[in-house]
Amino acid sequence: MNATTGNTEADRKAGLEQPILAAENLKKYFPLGGSFFRSQTAYVKGVDDVSFDVRKGETLGIVGESGCGKSTTARVLIRLLTPDSGVVRINGKVVGAPDGISVRDMRRRVQMVFQDSYASLNPRLTIEDSVTFGLRANGVPKKAALEKAHEILGLVGLEPDLFAQRYSHEISGGQRQRVNIARALALSPEVVILDEAVSALDKSVEAQVLNLLQDLKQSLDLTYVFISHDLNVVQYVSDRVMVMYLGKSIEIGPVEDIYARPLHPYTRGLLASRLPMDPRRRVQSAPVTGDPPNPVNPPSGCRFRTRCAWAEHVCAQREPQLTEARGAHRVACHAHIPGSGHSGPAKWEGVDAD
Numbered sequence: 001m002n003a004t005t006g007n008t009e010a011d012r013k014a015g016l017e018q019p020i021l022a023a024e025n026l027k028k029y030f031p032l033g034g035s036f037f038r039s040q041t042a043y044v045k046g047v048d049d050v051s052f053d054v055r056k057g058e059t060l061g062i063v064g065e066s067g068c069g070k071s072t073t074a075r076v077l078i079r080l081l082t083p084d085s086g087v088v089r090i091n092g093k094v095v096g097a098p099d100g101i102s103v104r105d106m107r108r109r110v111q112m113v114f115q116d117s118y119a120s121l122n123p124r125l126t127i128e129d130s131v132t133f134g135l136r137a138n139g140v141p142k143k144a145a146l147e148k149a150h151e152i153l154g155l156v157g158l159e160p161d162l163f164a165q166r167y168s169h170e171i172s173g174g175q176r177q178r179v180n181i182a183r184a185l186a187l188s189p190e191v192v193i194l195d196e197a198v199s200a201l202d203k204s205v206e207a208q209v210l211n212l213l214q215d216l217k218q219s220l221d222l223t224y225v226f227i228s229h230d231l232n233v234v235q236y237v238s239d240r241v242m243v244m245y246l247g248k249s250i251e252i253g254p255v256e257d258i259y260a261r262p263l264h265p266y267t268r269g270l271l272a273s274r275l276p277m278d279p280r281r282r283v284q285s286a287p288v289t290g291d292p293p294n295p296v297n298p299p300s301g302c303r304f305r306t307r308c309a310w311a312e313h314v315c316a317q318r319e320p321q322l323t324e325a326r327g328a329h330r331v332a333c334h335a336h337i338p339g340s341g342h343s344g345p346a347k348w349e350g351v352d353a354d
Contacts, residue, residue, distance in 0.1 A: 018091065018092050019053035019054055019055055019056075019089070020054060020055065020056040020090070020091055020190060020191060020223050021053065021054040021077070021088070021089070021090060021110065021191050021223070021225070022052070022053040022054070022088070022089040022092075023050060023051055023052055023053070023073075023076075023077065023086065023087075023088050023089075024051050024086055024087050024088075024089070025049050025050075025051055025085065025086040025087075026047050026049070026050045026051070026073065026076055026083050026085075026086035026087075026088070027045075027047060027048055027049055027050075027083060027084045027085045027086055028046045028047040028072055028076050028081055028083050028084055029043040029044065029045050029046065029048075029084055030043060030044040030046055031043055032044065032296065042296050042297075043296065044295045044296055045246075045247045045295055045296075045298065046069050046072040046247055046295075047069045047072050047073050047076060047083075047247050048069075048246075048247040048248055049086075049248070050069070050073060050086075050244070050247070050248065050249045051086075051249065051322075052242055052249060052252060054191065054223055054225060055223070056190075056223055057217075057221065057222075057223055058223060058224075058239040058240060059217070059223070059224040059225075059226050059237050059238045059239050059240075060224070060225050060226065060238065060239070060240050060241070060242060061226045061227075061228065061234035061235075061237065061238030061240070061241045061242070061255065062074075062225065062226070062227045062228075062241075062242050062244060063227075063228065063229065063231060063234050063241060063242075063243055063244070063270065064229075064243055064244035064245055064270075065229075065245070065292060066229065067246075067292065067295065068244040068245055068246060068247065069244050069246070069247040069248075070195075070227045070244055071195050071196070071227065072247075073227075073244070074112065074193050074195045074225065074227055076088070077110065077193060077225070078106075078107065078110055078112050078193060079095065079096070079103050079106065079107070080112075088106075090106055090109055090110065090190075090191075108138065108187050108189065109189055109190045109191065110189055110190070110191045110192075110193065111184035111185070111187060111189040111191075111192050111193070112184065112192070112193040112194075112195065113177070113180050113181055113184050113192065113193070113194045113195065113197045114180065114195055114196075114197070115195055115196035115197065115199055115200055116200065117173055117176035117177040117179075117180055117200065118168060118169075118173070118176060120176075120180050121168040121176060121179060121180065122168075123167060123168055123169060124167075125167075125168075126164065126165050126166065126167055127153070127158070127163050127164055127165070127166050127167070127168070127171070127179050128146065128149055128150075128153075128160075128164035128165060130168075130179060130183055131149035131152060131153065131179065131182050131183050131186050132145040132146060132148070132149045132186070133183070134183065134186050134187050135148060135149070135186050135187065138187065148186060149164070149182070149186060150164065152182040152185050152186055153179075153182050155182070155185070155216065155219075155220075156178040156179075156181050156182045156185075156212060156216075157178060157212060158175060158178055158179065158182070163175070163179075172205075173200060173201055173205070174201055174205035174208065174209060177197065177198070177200075177201065177209055178209070178212070180197075181197075181209075181212070181213070181216070185216070185220065188220075189222075190222070190223060191222070191223045191224070191225065192222055192223070192224055192225075193224075193225045193227070194213070194224060194225070194226045194227065195227045196227060196228055196229070197209070197213075197226075197228075198210060198228070198230075198233065199228060199229065199230060206233070210233065210236065210237060213237065214237065224237070226238060231270060231271065231274055232274065234255075235255060235259055238255045239254070239255060240252065240253060240254055240255060240328075241253065241254075241255050241258045241259075243258070243264065243266065243267045243270070245266050245292075245303060245304055246292060246293065246295060246298055246303045246304075247295065247298075247303075248303060248332065249322060249332070250264050250266060250267070250304070250322075250331070250332045250333070251263060251264040251266075251267050251322075251329075251330070251331045251332065251333075252322065252329075252330050253326075253327075253328055253329030253330060253331075254327075254328055254329065257326065257327075257328075257329045258329070259271065263325055263329070263331040263333060263336055264304075264331050264332070264333050265304065265308050265309065265310055265333070266288065266304045266307075266308075268287070269287040269288035270287075270288070272287035273286075273287045273288065288307055289307060290306065290307040292307075293306055299316070300316055300317075300319075301314075301315050301316040301317055301318055301319050301320075302315040302316075302319060302320055302332075302333070302334065303319075310335060312334070312341075312342050312343060313341075314334050314340055314341040314342050315334055315342070317341075318334070318340075320332040320333055320334045320337060320340070321337075323336065323337045
């Protein structure tokens with residue numbers, strides 16, 4: 001992991017100590033609305049008190065079931081959605097604060113690539129115009145913007161002479177996603193958020209785009225937040241992984257620890273649900289049973305307890321907080337919190353993740 005690219009020992013030390021991107025106690029609730037007979041508004045808790053940080057040069061992978069809050073977290077980070085509470089920091093400065101960093105400046109430093117490559121592009125703009133749009137909006141002269149666009153298109157594997165004047169409907173899905181990556185890189189961001197950026201591609205094209213992202217990360221000194229439901233892809237690209245469940249961050253740690261020795265029972269179930277390469281090792285039963293609870297009225301205490309085989313009385317009484325378990329590996333599970341009242345993880349010994 002390329003933690004920092006400072007030229008001096010002091011720069012390297014500062015880069016290691018201060019995250020380039022940090023989220024602190026982010027909350028985003030969506031009101032369902034009342035009615036003539038019901039004035040009280042119910043809320044879907046999309047993101048509920050989520051905190052994490054991303055170090056310069058690393059890739060943080062975010063995984064979880066559909067509806068767990070991954071994409072909402074990304075949109076709150078980039079301020080496409082305004083958080084109800086909590087703060088986002090860029091290099092230690094609070095986004096939107098009077099003495100911090102403006103949202104406009106943050107969006108020059110943090111860019112996002114979305115899942116739907118076709119809907120992300122304006123069909124009336126050429127590829128060249130799509131990539132230069134952000135540059136022109138930030139006051140870059142047309143000639144300089146075109147030169148930058150052609151340079152970036154070359155970096156993502158699209159020959160400018162062949163693709164600059166085409167429209168989005170004239171190129172393939174993989175090529176469109178390369179255009180979206182080029183558009184995100186045009187403003188020379190420090191952080192790129194990739195929200196299911198390869199999930200709509202077939203596997204051969206997916207591999208090409210993933211390798212491209214890895215090359216760009218090294219050559220341009222980028223930092224990634226990589227959101228995906230594909231556990232194998234996240235394992236391939238990530239340095240650290242955060243697992244989300246029903247709007248909560250329930251486990252976070254180095255990718256090797258998360259995949260080799262997951263601690264939370266939900267993470268264990270996710271990893272056990274991967275299809276084995278050997279057809280003789282078929283999954284005989286569902287690793288995680290039951291449906292996710294209602295996000296409007298989640299269970300008390302631990303939100304996973306209604307689907308957890310190791311739930312105990314304390315799990316319904318108190319909500320577990322992310323607690324350090326092994327070094328940088330943290331987990332929100334009473335079984336791993338000393339003195340929580342849970343009988344502990346001893347019963348888990350010998351239970352493999354897969």
